[in-house]
Each structure stands twice: as structure tokens, then as C-alpha cells.
Amino acid sequence: MRSHGNEGGLAHAVIRRFNVLRPLSEDAAAALEQTILEALFRAGPGEDLTVEGDPIDSVRIVLSGWLFRHKTLEDGRRQIVNFILPGETCDAYAYLLPAIDHSITTATPVAYAEIKRPRFEKLIESERTLAEAFLCETALNNAIQREWAINLGRRAALEKVAHLFCEIYERLRPVGLVDGNSCNFPVTQMDLADATGLSVVHLNRTIQELRAAGLITLRERMLTILDLDALKSAALFSPGYLQLYRRG
């Protein structure tokens, strides 16, 4: 994998992730990297990149930082429906629909590429494996969203939180953002509550419980998993849906 120094480092997560999902040809990787570097943007924490109802005319790829997708009911109840982690793509092909159904907000400072639709379409037309990679990304997103449905609908509070921790950990791992048994976890308990469908108070109780059980440590925006097997088992976590391992 060639390096372009600092800039090359930026596209690192994306390339690495795609290579797990759908191996890229040398040319495809180069074209992708080139396109990304031409379209760099940054945002601070707490910025809305898209708002429910917006029309979409570009594809965003996250190079570093965390974002979340969320929806809000008229009376203010909010659900975080997914996180977007480094290397992941917001909305490939979302420009085909008239308007987006949810908002996307940064949780941390974020670096991202914003590729305008014509540029994006040119890119995937010239490199078929890239088109397939983005399709994989979309299909995978769908699968993750379904797992969230069972998480929200059928798991108990402790299982929900444990499951979220497992999932994030396993999604960060392939892009090299797990260090030993720790990873960044830059979300407030309020966000965590909205992601698991719990109240803040009960979320806090649940985290205490996970701590008391010796499963995790969570402080200063850093998650440490003390016993991954036990955590997975407490979460009824099975990683198949993440499709992290290549066929064959």
C-alpha cells in the first residue's frame, strides 16, 4: 500500500476498510485515494452535516472522527439509529432519493471527503470494483440496521449496551482503531442512551453494572473491554452480520 505521507494517512482507514469488505485493485485504490484527497473537508464536534429532509447531492466518506445518524419525534424523543466510524461512507446512492430521512451530526472533530454526485458517478463507472465496494457498504449498512432492530426490540438493557460496545469495537478493529483491548469512545451517556433506546438514568445504572461485573472500563471517552468473551456472551453478540471476514 503506497503512502502519500500525511495525506495518504488520511485515506488509510477507507482503503483498509474497503479491502476487508471488497478487495480493491491497485488502480481502484489509487483512483479512490486521489478522489478523496481532492475533496477534503473538516468539521468540528456537534455540527449537523445533513438534516432530515435535505436533498442529497454528494457522497461523504469519513476519514477520521465519529458521527451519528439520528431521527427525532415531534415531541423531542430522539433515536440514534447508527454511528458512522472512520472509513465508513454516508449515503452512497442516497442522492437517488428526493430527500434524506434522517440527520447526521458529528460527535467529534471529523475529517471527511465530500464527493459531488457527477464526480462520484464518474469514479464508480471507471472502476467496477469501486462500484461494488460502495454497494457492499450499502448492503452492510442495511444489515447493521437490522441488527439494531433486534437490539432495540428484543434485548434487555444490559444486553443492549454490551452489544453496542461489542459492535463498535469490532467495527473499529479492521481500520486499526483498536489498541489492545481499548478504543476511543467519544460519546456522552446521553447519546448512548439514545442509541440503545434507554433513559439516561437507566443507561448509567447499566454501565455501572457492566463495570461491577468486571466486563468493561469506560472513562475519559475511552472504552476498555476487560473480558471480551464474557461481554460478547452477555450481549448475545454474534458478529456474522458485520461481514468482517472475507469469503473463501
Add this chain to the structure above:
Amino acid sequence: MRSHGNEGGLAHAVIRRFNVLRPLSEDAAAALEQTILEALFRAGPGEDLTVEGDPIDSVRIVLSGWLFRHKTLEDGRRQIVNFILPGETCDAYAYLLPAIDHSITTATPVAYAEIKRPRFEKLIESERTLAEAFLCETALNNAIQREWAINLGRRAALEKVAHLFCEIYERLRPVGLVDGNSCNFPVTQMDLADATGLSVVHLNRTIQELRAAGLITLRERMLTILDLDALKSAALFSPGYLQLYRRG
């Protein structure tokens, strides 16, 4: 819209649905219909069309009948993560991932087209608007799945059930399966409970409540919405995410 008699009737829902989502050229519609008619299958109620973990090598399009997507935890808790209604597509592009993350089971007798991957790829390569239509379908699926997340995570029981009724009703409407203020609703209360994340008992209580409020009638697998506005308002339902109305 041309008719091919009975067989043309079979593809009717699909064409009609795509025309709302992403208008098809005359040629595209004809090619799609032709492909569908070459690959007809039928299944009885309660059959598993795909099972979690299966590799996928074809695309299925539902011509008539209901199916549902579901996932099950090790201990048997089940979540229905979505329904698949006439005119909708299972798994466009799912063949790009090594294995499917959920099961698909028929709720009623079903007629469907099962298009093998090479045939499907040939089809979408020859007709760009078809490729886009299937992409729309996938993106829309994603949006619906997100709405289910907020439904499961943040709505109260009555709101959940009301919301599900509204959604199904609005999804059936564009394919002509709504008759006045009624539609088929061929699912047991157990299924409904698994779709809303409730227990059967509480789901039953909730339905009684909706009946008592004069909002719906539900018997003999038939749903009648007595006051659509009131139901939508009770559900905090806003239909934007369904993208039922064309741009411009």
C-alpha cells in the same frame, strides 16, 4: 401501461411500484417484465425462502403475498425486522456479501421471481434506469429500517402498533392493494408482537385500545382504518421516509 393478461397482472405491482420510486422507460419496464415472467416461483405460507447465514446468488422480487425478514437470538427471542410486500424486492445486491444476516419467511402464499445473479447483472447493465430503480429500492429499505429503529427504541406501545399500521397501509397503497380504508393484514398477533418488540399479551391489549379508541378494525386478517388522521397522529407518523412522492 401494456397488459399481458393474467401474467401481465403478476408483474403489475412491481412495475407500478418502480414507477413511483424511479420512473422506468418503456424499454426498461418491458425488459423487467420479461425477466420476471421467465423466473416465476411460488411458495406456500410459512416457508423459509432464505435462512440467516445462507450465501445469496439471486435477487427475488415479490409479485404477490407477504413475507417477513426476521432474526432470532440464541435463546429464541425473535424480532421481525421488516415486512416484504408485493412489488418489493428482497436483497438486490445482497449477493455481494458472503452471507445473509437474517431469514426471510413467507407469511402467506407468495408468487415471486427469482432472478439469478448473472441474469440480474445483465438486466441492470442493459437498462440504466433499472439499475437506479434497484438502487433506490435498496436505499429506501435502509430508510425504512431506520424508521423501525426509532419505532422500536423510542415509541410507546400504542404508538408502535399504530405506526406499523400506518406504514404498511402507505406501503400497500401505491401498488393498489388498499381498498377504501381497508387492506389485507395477514399476520398473527404473535408476528405483530415480534415486529413491534412487544409481548403478545401486551400487543393484544394495545390492539384492544386502538379498537376502543375507534381508530381501527382488525379481524379475519383484514385491517380497516377508521380514522387515518387520528391514527397517524397517535403514531407520530410522518411519511417522508417512505419517499412515496416523486421529486418535482
Add this chain to the structure above:
DNA sequence: CCGCGTTGTTAACCTATGGAAATGCCGGAA
């Protein structure tokens, strides 16, 4: 005709989770 399995309904009881509010902690602005 009977018996059985599936589905819907109701009741009684219980617990996981929600809601409101107070407290503490910490870091940043002035």
C-alpha cells in the same frame, strides 16, 4: 362426531425501566 393445535383474549401479579430532581465533578471563561 371428537380431539387437537393454533390463535385470540383476559386476569393477576411482578419487575425492568422511566421520570424528576438533587448532587458532585470538571473544565473553560472571565
Add this chain to the structure above:
DNA sequence: TTCCGGCATTTCCATAGGTTAACAACGCGG
């Protein structure tokens, strides 16, 4: 240094929804 706002934590109480169990209605096979 002090004040303030965001976040985490805890306590106390309320309740929506889960669990178990029993029963009725219905369809179906024998």
C-alpha cells in the same frame, strides 16, 4: 479565583409492559 454549563451519578417513586396461566373460538384431520 469564581462562576457556570455540561456531564455523570444517585435516590426515590411511578408505571408501562412482561410473565404466567387459564380459557374461548376456530379450523382441521381422522
